[in-house]
Amino acid sequence: MYIAHKREDGQLQLLEEHLKQVAILAKSFAEGFGAGDYAYVLGLAHDIGKYSAAFQEYLLKDGMGGDHSTAGAKELYRLQMFPASLCAAGHHTGLPDGGGPGDPSGMPTWQGRLKKQVAPYQEYQREITLHAVSHPQELNGFRIAFFTRMLFSALVDADFLDTEAFMNPVQRGGYDGIPVLFERLKHYIDPWLRHQETGNPINQKRTEILRCCLEAGKRERGLKSLTVPTGGGKTVSSLAFALQHAVQYGLNRIIYVIPYTSIIEQTARVFRKIVGIENVLEHHANVNFDPRGDIDPAAERFRLSTENWDAPIIVTTNVQFFESLFSNKSSQCRKLHNLANSVVVFDEAQMIPLDYLMPCVRAIGELVQEYGVTAVLCTATQPSLEKLFPKGISIQEIYPHFRELYPFFRRTEFVNIGRLSVIELADRMARQKQVLAIVDTRKQATELYQSLPEEGRFHLSTLMPPMMRRWTLRAICRRLKQGLPCRVAATSLIEAGVDVDFPTVYRAEAGLDSIIQAAGRCNREGKRPLEESIVYIYQPEGRVPPRIQPNVSIYKNEIQPNFVDSASPEAIQAYFDALHMLKGDRLDKKKVVEAFEKGRDGGMLPFAKVSEEFHLIDEDTKAIFIPLGQRAERLAKQLRSGLCSRGWMRKAGRYMVHVYEPHFQELYRAHDIEMITDGLAILTNLRLYDLGTGLSLEADLGKAFFV
Incomplete structure (x- = not known):
């Protein structure tokens, strides 16, 4: 009898049972992108290192099991299932860099791990049979890296869920289905549709856009744009498109990706009003789902859903979305498989940082081409991205008469x-x-x-x-x-x-x-x-x-002199065309696409290196906690006592200011802050915080640093 897990009450989970259940779950998750059978074999193989006598002895005697991931990686490599082998190797520590054939045993790369000597594990053959399954996608650098992360997501979510079900069962899910949410939307917008002719001109136009979005939702899947000026009602109209489209094609969920938390909070409030508070997951750094008191099932369900995005409507940030897509960590990648067969709306699409624009565009392209995603670039200032997408992808405008909207909704003079x-x-x-x-x-x-x-x-x-x-x-x-x-x-x-x-x-x-x-x-x-x-x-x-500087230069030298109305759709297109040309290779500052297409530092598929470097907000800042008010003072007391959990950080983020390194060091040298960790401090000199302007950028002693 071989054991996978041992509970505190002494109950044992059989290893064969764990492997087969993980395989079944991983298959169901990966079927959304045509890799179900491939993921099934990965699920069977991921923990076969636990068949070693050493691991079983450790487990039964409450010891540490050591490396049980390399064995599965070796067997999958033998079957020439290379992406699966990478996933097995990293399912606890994160996807490793691929490395090169010259990497010696002991290096943390995949090639190094494959040469590592591990405890004998061949007893797995008594209970588990592994057969090679061919890879379902064309093998090239960026695409195979993307597939590997999606496969990794299917594995780690399946592994977490099965382990959770045995060790500490919780109540997940229970959301309403997409058809139910669509019916609620129709009930919400019905008065607008019925009274369109009697409304004022602005509301009539908003309703016209809404009707167009509903009709467009019935059309083919792919890459879309929704170009609607401020005041055109694009929040509700884009949701109408997404729900109609999801019902039309049986898609699983709708994900809104938004640059700023201020917009997220507004958007989430609107969606909750339409489809119910229980169906909208708001996932970003400033939201807290820690249960209040002893039991809060709603908060606990949402907290669990942040782990794998199993809710029907998710509202999140650019940072959370794109950094997860380029992460190697199991905690961030776990949700990725739930992107497949969904509608993803990129609100304010022009806010994707230029330094990371190319890898972000390539990621959107992969989701559309290979994972059944309909992506919507939703903005008042469409950033002219079509030429950056791979060949074979074209952008279809949801509201084809969008150029006519500009003069109608124009409300200001420059x-x-x-x-x-x-x-x-x-x-x-x-x-x-x-x-x-x-x-x-x-x-x-x-x-x-x-x-x-x-x-x-x-x-x-x-x-x-x-x-x-x-x-x-x-x-x-x-x-x-x-x-x-x-x-x-x-x-x-x-x-x-x-x-x-x-x-x-x-x-x-x-x-x-x-x-x-x-x-x-x-x-x-x-x-x-x-x-x-x-x-x-x-x-x-x-x-x-x-x-x-480049943005200002283009506006002053190319837009102002050449366009009578610099806010016109033609001027906007000219601006973004010039900006993308000006930036050149800076559209991929960290050379992420090149790293996966050509390798880096002599190694292939540098998952760990890219994950470490890929930060949309690429600023060397440190956090200062402002202990103003009773709630903030309680949080500061907890921090000083050593409590710095993820739940605490969510709560405390509402009271933090982020400053650049020089200013942080000046405050520290002036004894104005109390250092907690290298990147976090508490403001102790409250004279430096003004209720009107916030944290002063000048320490009591030393030089001022302004940013």
């Missing part, structure tokens, strides 16, 4: 006013009752705020932790609705999807996409005349931040 100092800008804003200025740096936002009249002034930047920003936004919205003075100095975090409506907006020179996003905060509801809703574009003092 006016270029040249250079302005902070004092000059503050003086202009002081003469207006409600006005927003969007600047390029946190330093500029702080200085402008301090120069504004005190009544009704607000500041928004990442110097304020998420919780404080949320409170500030609520206060801003209240004053706007009440017609009270409201003057806001903000960084670009307010641009994407934040639902505020100012009569006037000032925008420091930036790329055209940022300027158009800023314009979405002006006359958002269309209640004011066009000529009274001005977006003033000005040149701030000092140099343009290096990160946006």
Whole structure:
């Protein structure tokens, strides 16, 4: 009798039972992308190292089992099932780098692992029979790497689930099906459809877009775009497309990928209102699913769903989505197989970072071509990506008359006013009752705020932790609705999807996409005349931040001189075409595609190296916890006592500010912070936190660092 797991109460799980159950689950997960039989053999082989006498002795005597993954990798390699062999080798420690044939035994690469001597495990042949299964896809670098991760996902989720079912059974799933959610959507939108002819012109146009999305949902699968200006109702319309499409083709789930948590929270609220709070998983760093009290089944179910994305509607971030697709870690890859046969909507698609644009586009292309995904690039400023996709993939527009929408939903005028100092800008804003200025740096936002009249002034930047920003936004919205003075100095975090409506907006020179996003905060509801809703574009003092210099240059030198209306669809396309040409090989800053196509450092398939390097927010920042308020003080106390669990980090993230390394070190040298780990500290000098502007960028002693 060979054992896979031993429970605390002494109960034993047979190894044969575990292997066969994992194989069955892995097969069911991988059938979504045509690799069911292949995954079945992988499931049978992944733990055959546990057949060694040494492992069985360790297990029964409550010892440590050592390496039991290499044995399965060796057997699958013998069967020439190379992706499966990689998955077996890494199912506990993460997918290893492939390495090269010269790698010696003991190296952590796949080639090194295959040469490693392991305890005899041939007893597996008494209970398990392994047969070679051919690989279902064409073998080339990027594609085989992508397939390997998807296969790895099917294995590790199956392994986790079967182990969980034996060791600590929990209640998973229980969500409503996609057809049920579609019926709820139809009930929600029915009044709009029935009264389209009697609504105001804007609502009539929104309903027209909605009807078009429902019809488009019945058409073929593939890569789509939905180009709808701000105010066109694309949140509900895109959900209508996705649900109709999922019902039409029997797809499993809908995944919304969004750049900012502020948009995620708004979008998730809308979806919960339509399909029910119990069917929408919101997955990002600022959401917490730790159960309250002794039992909270809903929170626990959502927490479990963050592990493998088995919910019908998931709203997540660009960071979570793309970094998982290029990760080698089992915890991040576990959910990937559930992307197959789904609708994935990339909201604000133009916000995918340019430095990682090519690998992200290639990943979307793989999902569409090989994994049954219908992907939707959803934005008001379509980023002209078609030429970056592999041959054979074309983008189909869901609303074909999108160019006609621009003049209909146009609500602002752009006016270029040249250079302005902070004092000059503050003086202009002081003469207006409600006005927003969007600047390029946190330093500029702080200085402008301090120069504004005190009544009704607000500041928004990442110097304020998420919780404080949320409170500030609520206060801003209240004053706007009440017609009270409201003057806001903000960084670009307010641009994407934040639902505020100012009569006037000032925008420091930036790329055209940022300027158009800023314009979405002006006359958002269309209640004011066009000529009274001005977006003033000005040149701030000092140099343009290096990160946006190319964007500003294209706008000033190629868009402004050549287009009467720089917000027109033609201008937007010209802007993105020029930007992609200008960046050149910087569309893949870390050379991720090349690493999988040609190898790196003499080795093939560098899963671990790429996983370590692939970070969409590629900034050397450290976190400072701001202990303001009773709840934050309790969290700080827990942190000092050594509690730094994933659940704690989710809660504490709402009270954290991220700063660059030089500023962090200056605060530390001035004894303004208490170091907890190398990348995390607690603010101890609370004089450095201002309720209006957030964390000061100047330590009590030492030099100031502004970013």
